[in-house]
Amino acid sequence: MKEKFIERQRALLRQGRLSRREFVSSVLSAGVVLPTALTMADRAMAATPKRGGDARFGMGHGSTTDSLDPATYENGFMLNVGYLWGNSLTEVAPDGTLRGDLVQGWEATPDAKTWRFPLKQGVTFHNGKTMTVEDVIASLNHHRGEDTKSAAKGLLADVVEMSADGDTLVVTLASGNADFPFILSDYHLLIMPSDGGAVDPTAAIGTGPYRIETFEPGVRVIGARNDNYHIDDAAWFDTVEILSIVDPTARQNALMNGSVQLIDRVDPKTANLLGRAPNIDILEKTGYLHYTFPMRVTMAPFDNYDLRMALKLSVKRQELVDKILMGYGAVGNDHPISPAVPFHAEGLNQREFDPEKAAFHYKKSGHSGPIQLSASDAAFAGAVDAAQLVAASAAEAGITVEVVREPSDGYWSNVWNKKAWCACYWGGRPTADWMFSSAYVDDSEWNDTDWRTTEAAVKFNSIVDEARAELDQQKRAELYFEAQRLIHDDGGALVPMFANYIMGVSNELAHGESVAANWEFDGGKASQRWWMA
Structure with a gap:
């Protein structure tokens, strides 16, 4: 009875129906000591969202080459910038489920080829224009067509036709896709106002919770609250400033x-040490994040299967988890599907460090001399150290790896997806098809291993297409297992570890009980979901 009474009093305090003094007095009468009563009051009040305040976030991403065009977003800084000014049609909720963002819901034909998405009504853009189906179609078309360079091109490759049925978007696919509503939550697919069937992708005019006031690529962005935001219980801050602070020590000091x-x-x-500060909490989330060393299979020496296999076998994965992640993660198995994602291939044999087999494949490859591995902590915290560990373990197999320390600024435009072997991170995706479509199918701009034309790659693409349309869950599981096996064996992705998201939070901020794990910062939406404590 006492617990129920206290919880009822908490609810009244959060609703503003009790003052702080009244709450404390009531729980004191129930036998709670004064220090505990005061703490209860503070926590209950902090858990009540309120408007106001200026939020400041520091991110280990960002580049001077960043653009406001959502088709170009390639790092976590721009993901968060995009969610300041824009919305996708759907979103991953804090509890990990999918829900409508700009749509009321969705329904599909039994073959999952035709989808209907009724739009929310009364949603306006920052320029005052009311959102229409035509705006949605033009925004999605920005990522389609032969000439587009959008990173989301592969996600929409199966779209045959889009049309308006009143206020409902109708999408027809070439083949069934049971995960299509998930695809529309991608952070590239922000909805913009159209004019004559075209959008201005660099204007940063959207339906989002904040209007962009300042954008300095690789430095900072400032957004001011959009008072006409279509979600009432969101966008609590007056302003949000996101700073690019790539150096981990500088970010922590900030x-x-x-x-x-x-x-x-x-x-x-340093996570444990940071968490001891009285005004800071460590927020850790297990999601889809993985750290990789992609080898471009069309560039020597990685065009040789045995050379790739030699390197995969020469990595001490647990050592990387222990020394780079300090245990905040798990070993990877050279494919991108997290154990948190449905259809993860649990039965696939875990690749282990095997210097004898590595030496066998290396000799078979016919290669000699050093192999360059480009790395920068812009890829992930400890990436250079991780590359050095890879080099050290490879040496035990008779393989010489030369670590090239790259500048942090411009890493994603000058190194990743260009140099033959480098360090990288992937935030992962909530479905296997989405992850494959983002980085492994042959028409993806982000296929950073360039794995497209080998016999295994061709088979992989065929399997992904088949699995996408398969509604039988058992058959789908078998297909996705084979897709992961093909990447694990033939692909250029060296995926040694899955990392937990580790965030530092000041006690000046508060958030709900559930925090999304699909991206850092509450799925990239802390700017609209969190508030001042």
Whole structure:
């Protein structure tokens, strides 16, 4: 009875029907000691969203080459920028389920080829224009066609036709896709106002919770609250400033001295120490994040199967988890599907460090001399150290790896997807098809291993197409297992570890009980879901 009474009093305090003094007095009468009563009051009031305040986030991403065009977004900084000014049609909720963002819901024909998405009504863009189906179609078409360079091109490759049925978007696919509503939550697919069937992708005019006031690529962005935002219980801050602070130590110091209130990519080596600060909490989420060393299979020496296999066998994966992640993660198995994602191939044999087999494949490859591995901590915290560990373990197999330390600025435009072998991270995706479509299918702009034309790659693409349309869950599981096996064996992806998201949070901020794990910062939406404590 006492617990029920206290919880009822908490609810009244959060609703504003009790003052703080009244709450404390009531729980004191129920036998709660004063210090505990005061703490209860503070926590209950912090859990009540309220408007106002200026939020400042520090992110270990960002580049001077960043553009406001959502088709070009390639790092976590721009993901968060996009969610300041824009919305996708659907979104991953804090509890991990999918829900409508700009749509009321969705329904499909039994073959999952035709989808209907009724739009929410009364949604307006920052320029005052009311959102229509035509705006949605033009925004999605920005990522389609032969000339587009959009990273989301592969996600929409199966779209045959889009049309309006009143206020409902109708999408016809070439083949069934049971996961299509998930695809529409991608952070590239932000909806913009159209004019004559075209959008202005660099204007940063959307339906989002904040209007962009300042954008300095690789430096910072500032957004001011959109008072006409279509979601009432969101966008609590007056302003949100996101700073690009690539250096892990500088980012951590910024949190400790109060320059920012939230940081991502806390260095696992110092996470426990940081969490001891009285005004800082460590927020850890297990999701889809994985760290990779992609080998471009069309560039020598990685065009040789045995050379790729030699390197995969020469990595001490548990050592990387222990020394780079400090235990905040798990070993990977050279494919991108997290154990948290449905259809993860649990039965696939875990690849282990095997210097004898590695030496066998290396000799068979016919290669000699050093192999360059480009790395920068812009890829992930400890990436250079991880590359050095890879080089050290490869040496035990007689393979010489030369680590090239690259500049952090411009890493994603000058190194990743260009140099033959480099360090990388992937936030992962909530479905296997989405992850494959983002980085492994042959028509993806982000296929950073360039794995497209080998016999195994061709088979992989065929399997992904088949699995996408398969409604029988058992058959789908078998197909996805084979897809993961093909990447594991033939692909250029060296995936040694899955990492937990580790964030540092000032006690100036508050958030709901559930925090999304699909991306850092509450799925990239802390700017609209969190509030000042």
